[in-house]
Amino acid sequence: MTAETGLAPESTTAPAASSAITPSNGAPEFDIDRVRRDFPILQREVHGKPLVYLDTAASAQRPQAVIDAVSNFYREHNANVHRGVHLLSQEATDAYEDARRVLARWIHAESEREIVFTRGTTESVNLVAQSFVRPRVGPGDQIVITHMEHHSNIVPWQMVCEQTGAELVVAPIDERGELILDRLEALLGPQVKILALVHTSNALGTVNPVQEICAMANRHGIPVLVDGAQAMPHGRVNVQELDCDFLCLSGHKMYGPTGIGALWARQQWLEDMPPYQGGGEMIRTVTFDKTEYNDVPAKFEAGTPNIAGGVGLGAAVRYLDSLGMEAIAAHEHEVLEYGTERLLAVEGLRIIGTARNKAGVLSFTIEGVHPHDLGTLIDHYGVALRTGHHCAMPVMQFFGVPATARASLGLYNTKHEIDILADALERTVQMLR
Numbered sequence: 001m002t003a004e005t006g007l008a009p010e011s012t013t014a015p016a017a018s019s020a021i022t023p024s025n026g027a028p029e030f031d032i033d034r035v036r037r038d039f040p041i042l043q044r045e046v047h048g049k050p051l052v053y054l055d056t057a058a059s060a061q062r063p064q065a066v067i068d069a070v071s072n073f074y075r076e077h078n079a080n081v082h083r084g085v086h087l088l089s090q091e092a093t094d095a096y097e098d099a100r101r102v103l104a105r106w107i108h109a110e111s112e113r114e115i116v117f118t119r120g121t122t123e124s125v126n127l128v129a130q131s132f133v134r135p136r137v138g139p140g141d142q143i144v145i146t147h148m149e150h151h152s153n154i155v156p157w158q159m160v161c162e163q164t165g166a167e168l169v170v171a172p173i174d175e176r177g178e179l180i181l182d183r184l185e186a187l188l189g190p191q192v193k194i195l196a197l198v199h200t201s202n203a204l205g206t207v208n209p210v211q212e213i214c215a216m217a218n219r220h221g222i223p224v225l226v227d228g229a230q231a232m233p234h235g236r237v238n239v240q241e242l243d244c245d246f247l248c249l250s251g252h253k254m255y256g257p258t259g260i261g262a263l264w265a266r267q268q269w270l271e272d273m274p275p276y277q278g279g280g281e282m283i284r285t286v287t288f289d290k291t292e293y294n295d296v297p298a299k300f301e302a303g304t305p306n307i308a309g310g311v312g313l314g315a316a317v318r319y320l321d322s323l324g325m326e327a328i329a330a331h332e333h334e335v336l337e338y339g340t341e342r343l344l345a346v347e348g349l350r351i352i353g354t355a356r357n358k359a360g361v362l363s364f365t366i367e368g369v370h371p372h373d374l375g376t377l378i379d380h381y382g383v384a385l386r387t388g389h390h391c392a393m394p395v396m397q398f399f400g401v402p403a404t405a406r407a408s409l410g411l412y413n414t415k416h417e418i419d420i421l422a423d424a425l426e427r428t429v430q431m432l433r
Helices: 032-037 064-077 087-106 121-136 155-164 181-187 210-219 267-272 307-323 325-344 371-379 393-399 415-432
Strands: 115-118 142-146 167-171 192-198 224-227 246-250 261-265 283-286 291-293 349-352 361-366 386-388 404-408
Touching: 064 087, 064 307, 087 115, 087 307, 115 121, 121 155, 121 192, 121 224, 121 246, 121 261, 142 155, 142 181, 155 167, 167 181, 181 210, 192 210, 210 224, 261 267, 307 325, 325 349, 325 361, 325 415, 371 386, 371 404, 371 415
Parallel strands: 142 167, 142 192, 192 224, 224 246
Antiparallel strands: 115 261, 246 261, 283 291, 349 361, 361 404, 386 404
16 A cells, blocks of 8 residues: 555546447547447336436436345455454455545545545535534534435434524525525534535436535635535535545445445544444453444444445446446436426426536426426336425425425436426326316
């Protein structure tokens, strides 16, 4: 390992996946047909129709590379990590810790010790809320969030406020679903102990100017937590460029397994934070009189971890890296623009969330049709949509709707699938009217 960063010097990029083509100039080229062949589930039918999966914001599908990595771990290397001296335990430990190094390098962490494996974004936010913020706040202090947050970045802060007497303050959004930046900055002051905001909204698709917001908060000496769950699969996230203090992510949003995610935090904060949970692995010595805690990140990883999930998350990062995040983002933006134009041609359809900088989310309502009915009927065309409040009830209340239908894009979606969706919507509207 290098003394400067704590990261192994080798590249995190595995041999290129079958869908990554390298042209003569060295930049990856995006071949959507080959990409789709990497995802076995896209070959199946639903109600006799080819599956059109437009629910990636809820959970992405898994490429064969991730499926194979998890299967191979259980088939060849399954054992507990860190404490075993036998070969299988050493192999399992190497694979698990390699995933930590891969993820650290991918987001440009200074050290793999800044990566704490969790169950996902929700647990990561709760860890910061209880271990970092709760001991630092009391009556008169404030926690600032935004009006577009997922429930997982609202409820943990409400809990801290109830526990400590601190106040939760909400930064407003406008009719496009964009943050009103001058009003956000006006909320920042010495009483604010943390700013927690989403990088990319799961309900609106809005991509917030996080780097600008972090600079704004840094001028006031306020730590920033970024909910990166929806940002990670759509573009490259560099914690050094963002200059945030905490980044939370979920493996299943970025084509990895469920039940695995991570918290990245500046090592200085992790060193200062007390453990979030107690048990095995997070200790150095235990007596009935006193327990000495382990070093970070082990201090925050009590009990047997989701080892196969970690291995799968590492494989997902390698897969995304092999395709190239810039190529993925360009492809998804092209499909999003086409989808926006195509859906707006559907009679009575209103898109909720029209931010100028958007990721691949198309939330919409159709006049006279409840979103739940719409989702049920569209399913019979083989189209998988999400309907409901998307764990963002304050967003629904702001726009005056009980729910929306949401088509969320992944790297495997195509314009042809958008056509199938639009045609199904038009037929459904005609049938219901």
